[in-house]
Amino acid sequence: MSGRVRYLLALAAISVSAYAAPLRPQVDVSGYVITADLDPSKNELTATAKVTFTALEDLSSVTLELNNGLKITKLTDGAGATLSADRVATDSTVHITPSKPLAKGETATYTFEYAGVLKDADTSPVEGIKIAAVADPISILLYPGRWFPLSGLYTDRFTAEMHIVVPKGETAIASGAGGHKDIAGGKTQFDFNWTKPGLPGTVIAGKFAEKTVGNIRTYTTEKHAGDAAGYGETAAKEFEFMSSTFGQPESTRVNLVELPDDAVSSTWGPEIAAIAGSRWSDRNSYRLLANTVSRQWWGSEISPATLNDAWITNGMARYSELMYMEDANGKNSLQSAIPDISAGALAYDTVPISSIGRLDPFSPQFQSMSYEKGAMVYHMLRWEIGNDNFIKFLRNLLSVYTDKSVRSSDLQSLAGKMNPQATTLEAFFAQWIDGTGAPAFQNKYTVFRLGSSKGFRTIGQITQDLDLFRMPVELRIETDGKTEIRRIDVSGSESQYTVETFGRPRRVTIDPDNWVLKSTPDLAVRVAVLRGQQQAAQGDLIAALNEYQKALDANKNSSLANYRIGEIFFLQKNYQSAANAFRDTLRGDGDPKWTEVWSHIKLGNIFDVTGQRDRAVNEYRLAIQTNDNTQGAINEARARMASPYKREKTDE
CATH class of the missing domain: 1.10.390.10 (Neutral Protease Domain 2)
Structure with missing residues (x-):
């Protein structure tokens, strides 16, 4: 599997973990007090959660979400009365019968005692994605993993006091750190208290090495400890830029934490930015990191x-x-x-x-x-x-x-x-916000020479297909001399404009800097390729090929579409078809540029797999000559120059 495909699957994992299945909130949770004991040797979580909430309507049953791997052993209300709860595995919910119906606006506190094995994605509320697991060397209890009872994922803000118990030698990271102490049984308890209404439900624990870079504190396993300083410096720069742009966040402390590679690529919480370990050494992952750091404002605040x-x-x-x-x-x-x-x-x-x-x-x-x-x-x-x-x-x-x-x-x-x-x-x-679609601009214009060396007058008309559209659009007029920029108000399906310039206009371009979302033939190709990528990420390769063919129907020279087709054939071990597609990529329009270097690498992989080492080395050499290190391409080519490509187990 290529680096590009892994990147695509990683993005799919990140996006899938963003939200829970839609539920109409019945309650507004205001706060939690949670004690959780993690046993990585058995992949077990044992916890108690005191949940305080207010009914948003008259209720004879209360519905909360909870990971399917966790079994409630005891449930009581504020008066100590035992409550019954029915589990619905299809949507990871529990339905609780109160000792008496709750009136709208009434506040109640329920105490849950529960335990279970959290090991992989089998019990995950998000199908196929591991977002709650107790393991060695890293345990993840991510907020979307519903490792505690919750309502209104990412929409219901709450406070949280948490006491996280881990084996001695491990460190727990969560929002609102208070301190830690050794306790009986060779364990350490870490205390956290986030007192502002927010989304402080993520806990990550493991055998971490700590390093401080400015206001960034990094937590990595030994494997990635060497990447901590550089990645921490990048995070510090991004945090500084966003602080100067958006203002100071609620907390100036950020814990940059390593996630296991078989979980999501990134996650966040107040004071937490967590990235998969394999991405820490990737120079191109600074965008993923910036997106995650920005959540201290856009999601947390x-x-x-x-x-x-x-x-x-x-x-x-x-x-x-x-x-x-x-x-x-x-x-x-x-x-x-x-x-x-x-x-x-x-x-x-x-x-x-x-x-x-x-x-x-x-x-x-x-x-x-x-x-x-x-x-x-x-x-x-x-x-x-x-x-x-x-x-x-x-x-x-x-x-x-x-x-x-x-x-x-x-x-x-x-x-x-x-x-x-x-x-x-x-x-x-x-x-x-309330509409759909995007304008497809067309531009018609006529140039008139003005007398007495007064220059030229361009009279034009911008047309587009959305009758209710109204927005200013930039117009660039390239002349024999100075390039002129005008801001034209476009309203309705036809808009007139008149521009006078000293030099003769040679070209008039609508929205040259892409400030407006608009439909274009080139974008139609990108849309089809993107849909194909998303189908491929979900494992539907036939549907992906159909989308890529639509892209080729719009632009038969699309290097991107041909490259994606080559990827699928390569995954299917249809090496001749894959080689043909990668050669078509090299003969195509070269957009985007990285398709050239990676096509040479993939051709080299194909020649290695089919026992043609000399031809493989030549392709790797051509890849290096492009001087394009997108997604570490040159590094990969040099590595394959030194040792042949071999199919990975995941390819099997």
């Missing part, structure tokens, strides 16, 4: 009120990643990333972003809409109101709603205060 509002934090986490990339590598790096984000935004744009709570939150549709389209909404809002106002708006959003949940209407109201043309923003949110 504020959170969505409902799943319909998930785009507010998911989208801004993605856009924070892009903003850091822009700051670190320049404006061009942001612009080059936008086409891929746009493809994700349009891949499943069939329902308004304000209604994504209707979708299965584990689906590619939900993820594409909340992350990619959400990021594009912020990107376009930045263009609409200006960069300075955009930063003020973000800071204001975080300040007004600190420790609170946010709705789309709240965000729109605050954004309106940043723009004197409130009616323009009403049209903006109507299109991008």
